[in-house]
Amino acid sequence: MAAVEITEETKQQVERIGSADVVVGIAGTVSPEELRARAGHIMQELGSGVSSLRFVFAWPAPEPAAEAAPAAEDSTFAMLPFSPPALSAAEFWAGVSANQRAVLNLAASLNARVCIVLGPDLAALDAHSIQLFAYAILERQCGLAIPVYPVAKYDGLINSGILSPLSRALYGRRVRNPLAFDFAASGALCAPLARVSPSAETAGNALLWPVTIAATQFPQVPVGQVHIGVQHKVATEGLELSAVLGQLTGSIFQEMDACASHWQRIRGSQATPTWGNGSENQPDGQAIDAQPLLDSFLLGSKSLDEVWRLLLPPNTLLELKRLTRATPDQFRIPDDVWASIVYDFALAYRLRTISRVHLLGALTPLYLGWVASWVREVSNLNSAAAEQRFEQFARAWEEKKPYLLSRWRWPDRFNP
Amino acid sequence: MWQQVEQSLHLSMGRVMNQIATLLPGILAFIVAFLFFLLVGWLLSLLVTRILSALRFDERMGRGAHAMAEWSPRATPSLLVGRIVFWCFVIAGVVVGGSALGTSEHIVSGWMLGYVPRVVGAAILLLAGNVLARFVSRSVLITGVNLNLSYARLLSMGVRWMILVLTGAMVLDHLALGGAIVELGFGILFGGIVFALSLAVGLGSRDLVSRSLEREAARPVEVAQPEKIHHF
Structure with missing residues (x-):
């Protein structure tokens, strides 16, 4: 070192x-x-x-x-x-x-x-x-x-x-x-x-x-x-x-x-x-227009399909396909799906499934899709409730960790 | 009459047997030379891979965005070098074995042997062109999508075919096939594309461009809105 x-x-x-x-x-x-x-x-x-x-x-x-x-x-x-x-x-x-x-x-x-x-x-x-x-x-x-x-x-x-x-x-x-x-x-x-x-x-x-x-x-x-x-x-x-x-x-x-x-x-x-004392009176923020973020996600899903297919398992791809058909009001990426997407990208990074520059670039539209889903969800919550929602979100990542362990240890095993 | 036929058949048979007898040691020599080079190639590739792994070649090559590892996503760089060494020896085995046949004037002509380096060069060009086309087109696609360009896929496909056509022309030129026709055809094709685009923008889209410029000129100056979302 x-x-x-x-x-x-x-x-x-x-x-x-x-x-x-x-x-x-x-x-x-x-x-x-x-x-x-x-x-x-x-x-x-x-x-x-x-x-x-x-x-x-x-x-x-x-x-x-x-x-x-x-x-x-x-x-x-x-x-x-x-x-x-x-x-x-x-x-x-x-x-x-x-x-x-x-x-x-x-x-x-x-x-x-x-x-x-x-x-x-x-x-x-x-x-x-x-x-x-x-x-x-x-x-x-x-x-x-x-x-x-x-x-x-x-x-x-x-x-x-x-x-x-x-x-x-x-x-x-x-x-x-x-x-x-x-x-x-x-x-x-x-x-x-x-x-x-x-x-x-x-x-x-x-x-x-x-x-x-x-x-x-x-x-x-x-x-x-x-x-x-x-x-x-x-x-x-x-x-x-x-x-x-x-x-x-x-x-x-x-x-x-x-x-x-x-x-x-x-x-x-x-x-x-x-x-220390956390600031209780955080501004709740105005409602955000998530449509541009959603458009970036939809463009990504339309154009980067061939790249995502190399990185993500069929189940996740199916979920993403379902999301592209959802109306803007129904659009929500479940916590466990988002966690598994990031885990799959981490695994692909390790395995060099595709060039790492391409892999990290292909994450951006997915991330924007998550941001769209997240800001819609927390727009009606105050800061304290949003923080509680984050706690729930982080727990979902912990619950999904066995999936990461399994994929990390046996990447070639069949994964639907 | 029958004796003459029999005699000429004997003579023909003798010539064929003679040819086969002359060729057999050559074939044997070819097989021995080929197997020898195959073995040496395999051992050397193994040795090179081990040495490179010991020298942490993969980690060193992994540094930076334009690393060698980026070009060989599935295999590690040391494995790639090992395979190149192996296939070089296989090709050398074929060439040396071919010359060992001793009848190169008849079977593997001097022209063919002379042509082998060109074929190897063309194969390398083709491989490099394909890898480059895939890499660049994917880069264009991802960058385009991240810039929110709705025509990113079209752009990426265009870049891919541009590189593939260029590679094809270079391969044919390297193989000395087609002669001036390839150069001329490629020149016409490229020139035609550029000319067509110029005409499309210059004539077909003249009104569109002027309207767009007018709109831009007439647009009031926008005050930048503070961002509501902060990613970092």
Whole structure:
């Protein structure tokens, strides 16, 4: 396993600082002045409660020499710019993950007790979030603390529709955001999380899935969740849905293949302790016109029939055929059918039934069909009810896991 | 009279037996050479596959979107290389065995032996063209569907046939069949398609294009609506 390399300049800075209790790292380029000002403000807000802890705020600076700001501001916190890993600008999530790994690596070098990784938009850089993350790791002895965002029911649909239920069914941890912008890790987990697994490295798809690593390599380490009241603004301009969907699902399928021996032994899921107060008053959102999504699904089913036939069993194809004939009001993809579709795609990804680029591209119309079905269903529910509906949806994935196990172990067995 | 017939039959029979006697060692040599190359090919392909697997060739080839593995979805890249090595030896066995017959002037003429590399080249071209046509047409189809193009299937079929026709022309040219007719025919076909499309857009769709442009010019500037659904 390869770890992210630390440049000589950054090493010198690390040596100058020596050690830290809490490392707060930003996984993206930010304005050093803004970061410094907000760090000072946070330290003031945290006050005497953390006076015994030494904080280090780290951020990727494209030119460390130019950004070589004073390393130590005062006795309680220090600023640490580091050289960002070389990345392709096209792969947004890969860039975030690489910076997260760099921060974790720095925290390991500083022998930090807690490493808090935050998104580049600095939305979670506030005293409350940092306090909650530190509380989960230091006070409640969690190895990993994952955030729960106050998302509206039409937000983060790739996460709700695929990533979260799949991760939960596979690794048995009920985590709402397995691929989060922000999270905190204990000192012991920093170094393992900073490493890139060989399988992900060779696939060129090295996203960081902290929950997967914790569940497979440290099954005894507790994982917690904290409610942080922030919403990240992802710049969607220039990002194509099929490309992002392909990158995210491709990465989770890759991890699934690499960790097959672990998740095949896991049955059911365990509740994750959660701290902080979730926002109760989420806007319910207006009704959505799902017709364009439905049209994309129908176009896909008309044109990609020959591709889907290579990936999906006859039963699922029959179900999809039935859906194409349903009226818009009746259109609903059952939870177990959607789960089995994603499982079949994961299996085809592993077996390379068709080119992986084609396989991930062929998932997009199906995903849009699921989105159409989901938004219609939750449009009349408030946020709390939608969350309950999600719980039911995720349970269906767990109940369908024996199907995945059977297909994974005996892919050539007759499957109607 | 009868004696003369008998004599000439004896002579003919002698010549046939002589030919067979001359040919038999050649056939035996052909079979031995072919089997030898088959065995060596099989052993070498096995060796190459093992070495490549040990060197994690599949994982290395799996890197990136345009990886070799993408072109050989069912087989792993190392298996593909192993098979190529095997079939190269099979072909070499046929060629060497054919020359070992020793009667190449009569049975496997020099022209045929000289033609074998062309046939091999043409077969490779045909295979590569087919794989390329399938891959590109599927890429076009999936991209088209994801861009919500209702004519994605038609587009994909067009691309597929374009590549297949191009491959066919290249194969015939490589086999030196048809001579200038292939080049001329291909030129006319391609030129004809482009000309027909130009005419269709330039004349047939002139009104349609102008109406569409007018509509675009007259359309009020739309204010972008905030998205209600967020996928990520």
